[in-house]
Structure formats: structure tokens, C-alpha cells
Amino acid sequence: MNLYAVAAIYRFEMNRTFRTLWQSIVSPVVSTSLYFVVFGAVRAGGPSEIDGMPYGAFIVPGLIMLSLFTQSIFNASFAIFFPKFIGTIYELLSAPVSFVEVIMAYVGAAATKSVMLGLIILATAFVFAPHLAILHPLLMLVFLVLTSLSFSLFGFIIGVLSKNFEEIQFIPMLIVTPMTFLGGAFYSITKLPQPWQTISHFNPAVYLISGFRWTFFGKGDVPVIWSLAFIFGFFAVCLVIVSWIFKTGYKIKV
Amino acid sequence: MASIISVKGLTKTYDTGVEALKPVDLEVEKGEILALLGPNGAGKTTLIAIICGIVNPSGGKVTVDGYDIIDDYRKTRAMIGLVPQELATEAFETVWSVASFSRGLFGKAPNPAHIEKVLKSLSLWDKRKDKIMTLSGGMKRRVLIAKALSHEPRILFLDEPTAGVDVELRKDMWQVVRELRDDGVTIILTTHYIEEAEEMADRVAVINKGEIILIEDKDVLMRKLGRKQLVLHLQKPLKSIPAALKPWHLALSEDGLTLTFLFDPEGERAGAAPLLRKLDELKIAFDDISTSQKSLEDIFVGLVSDRT
Ligand SMILES: Nc1ncnc2c1ncn2[C@@H]1O[C@H](COP(=O)(O)OP(=O)(O)O)[C@@H](O)[C@H]1O
């Protein structure tokens, strides 16, 4: 295993994160704060509690998940798309590195950034919802890390397959964000009328958000084991796709 | 000489249907400087890109120091440094950090002393803390060379290293290349400038339309190519070359008024002075005589157009 290469890429990517700290960390924190302010204001006319949880606390896991999904995808896809775009990918392709090492480094760096981001948003949330309590902190971290890893891997695939910046933005903006909003980030799907409740069970985001919320409050829209199974399954599928991409050189080599 | 790179029956057809490499065979000798000379689109970059692992071959086999470039890619790639044709660099990183990055990427433990040596040899030391985007084009090319040398490769590929490069860098670069060769590094450079091949190479391979049409020691090639031409303008047209002039392998122009003779420095053909005596003997009068050095360029164009 070429660990020097893994370290070199990982360090390179983390440098990029710290160099662009403003975009990387500050803007998601600001937008999360905005969600709290806006939803807090709307709350006056809406439910003050969901499933016995204060609404301000209820939306925290969903908000974190929303950021993890979009930021993981965006960071990982950009990390591999950019070298393709400016042509520096030649060096990666000519280096004595395997796909496992490339993925460990790129996905590892993107996931690290997402975990940091999730924790920062969580800290921000405590400002807006001071009574927020986390019932299963360790499992919460497990969900945080697994979600960051799988969505970074997913983003890596998108970055490899994308031909331009529009394509990179397409999936996070037009698929993942709506799915998250419809996946119970801001409400409980058990409160939805039929047939929407059934339809929601086909939305992958439901399982992720529900599981993450369970680690906070011990309650979720679906059993937590389904959530865990889902996240592992998603991770496995992404791994298979990415190993196929590297084996064939699809869209990377000509 | 032992060969360090062995290319056998290598082919490449791109998805677009372009046949960039017909079956190519090539042996690169350990420690030599080999120039791959050929016009644009000849397949030079494709050949290099396959050996380095950037492009998938369509067929054939390449070994580097006995290792297959696909089965043993870690071993072969660790030995190779590549300076690509395109100026592709990061923008926000510093010179020092990208050179160190490359060293790590190629599996070498950090060695600041080596990076320092490389940067100094390329006059980049003063710029080590500068962001790459602030550098000029020539400086960026130096950075690419520094990256390629950062992991102490035993084989260095330079793909059109002097395209758009100033004289200063050219001099620096050739100095670095000579030092590397003295250290036993094998160097393969591509160019479509004949002077460059002349100046630097031990051997020259001419590649055109995906085929290597000639590979020769530079000195031998130069002697062959450096042949002088003797052109005789006759007073009266000849219908054909008299049998007595056979030993000189003359060429007669269509109008029968010009005889062309190629001096042969190898001495395999009869010389010029006896030819002139013979012409006198045969009473073939000429009113003008001129010599010209046939340049590499002419020969090259001749070689290439023969194949079209
Ligand atoms: N990525 C590619 N896709 C399709 N055709 C290509 C690609 N790269 C090069 N070619 C074609 O292959 C041929 C050889 O190109 P190249 O190896 O770049 O030649 P050289 O380096 O000698 O100029 C050219 O006809 C070129 O257009």
C-alpha cells in the first residue's frame, strides 16, 4: 500500500479545505442559522412540538443531514472533477497508486470535512436550541461518519462521471435537496396523509434522517435498524460502482 | 546495451476511431537520451501516455525494467517521471508544496534536501513559497519538471519540453538533462524540432502516423542525413544516365538537364572528383555546379512523405 500517496493526497485536500475555510465552513453555518431563524419564526403559526419534541430541536438532525448530503457530494465531486478539468489528473493516473488508495484519500478528506461541518452545525444548533439533548451520542457519531463517508463516495462518483460544473451541481441541487426536504427533515412523515406516507418510504432520505434523529431522541419514522442497513447498503453500492469505474478506466482514461 | 523499456506490438485506437498507434515496437536503452521525432499528431504523446499509465493500450505489451506496465504498474510507475506536453498546474498551491506532493504521490518518504536540490537546479528556489498562479509560463514548466524529478525517477519523459519556452529555460533544462544522464537516468524526449533531437539525443526515433519509421544512433543518422548534394546543370539534355556513370547512383531530372549526386561520407559509393573526371571523359558538359547540405529537415520531410 502506497501510504505516502494517501497521505499526500489527503493533506493536499485538507489544505484546500483550510485555504477555503470561508466557503467550506462559514457559509453552511450561516445558512443553517438562517433555517433556525426562519423556521423559528414560522413556528408561531405551526406546530410547537412534534412527537413530544420541541420543534427547534426536532429539526436539528434533519438540518445536519441536509448539509452532510449536499456538502459531502459537492466536496468530493469537486475534488476529483477539478484535476480532470485543469488537466492535473495526469499525475494521479501516472502515479503508482491503486483505486483503493485514491478513494481512501479523496473520500477520506471529503468525509473529514463533512464530519467537521456536521459538528460545527451541531454546535450552532445548541445556540438556537439550548435544551437539545443527544440520547445516543456514540451512535450519533457513527451515523455522522457513515453518512459523510457514503455521500463523499457518491460525490466522488459524480465527480468522475461529470463532464462540466452543471452536471456536478445537478444531483445535489435537483435530487438530493428536494429528497431531503420531502424526507422528513422538517416534519415527521408519520404526520403525512396517505398515500404520501407510503410514497415517502421510497425516499432514501427518510431512512437516513430518521436514523439520525433516533440517535438524538430515541424516536424515528422508521426502525433504526432499517436506517443502518440502508446506509451500509448505499455505501456498498457506491463501492461497487467506483471499483468498476477504476477497473475499466471509464470516463477517466481514454 | 540492456534495454529498460521494451514496447512490443503496441497499438492504440481511440474511441473516436483514430488509429493513433499502428503496431509499434521500440527498445529504449538504459541510460540513453532518445528523441522521438515526429510531426504533430504522429502519436508521440499517445505512446508516452500509455507507457506512463494515462491512456489504456488497445493491444500489445510494454515492460519497464522487465515489469509489465499493467500487472506491475506500481513498480513501473514508481520508476518514471513525466513532464507532460500541456501546462497543467495547480493554481493556489506553492511551488514547494506541489513538488513535495508529487514525491509522496509516487510513494517516496519525504526528503526536503532532495526537493531543495531539484528546485535549485531549476532556478525555482527563490520562488518556492510563491503560488503557482503567480508564475510565468516558463516558470510553470519548470515546476512541472521539478514535480517529475521530485521522486528521483530512473526514467524521465519530456513531452515537447521546449514548446513555447524561452532560451534561458532551454539552457537550464538541457543542463539538468545532461546531469540526469550522467547519473544514469534514461531520458525520452519528444519534439518536432529537428535541432532539438540533434542537440540532445543519443538516438533518434522518427515516428509518423503512428509508426516508428526509423530508429538510429544520432551520429549515424546525422552522417547519413548530413550528406552533401552535388547538382550539375548540363548544357545538353541527357535521355538517360550513361552506363559508365552507374557507380555514382545519379539522379536525372525529367528535362534531362540536371544531374544530382549525393556525396557519401561512408565512402560506399564512388567520390565526386572521379565523377567529374568521368563526365569530362564522356564529354558531358555542364555550365553550373552547386553543392548543398541536405538538412535533417529535408530528409525528415522526405521520410515522412514517402509514407503518405
Ligand atoms: N484523447 C484523444 N481522443 C481521440 N483522439 C486522440 C486523443 N488524443 C490524441 N488523439 C489523436 O491521436 C493522434 C495522435 O495524437 P498524439 O499522440 O497527441 O500525437 P503527437 O503527440 O505526436 O502530436 C492524433 O490524430 C490525435 O488527434
Ligand SMILES: [Mg+2]
Ligand atoms: Mg504530443
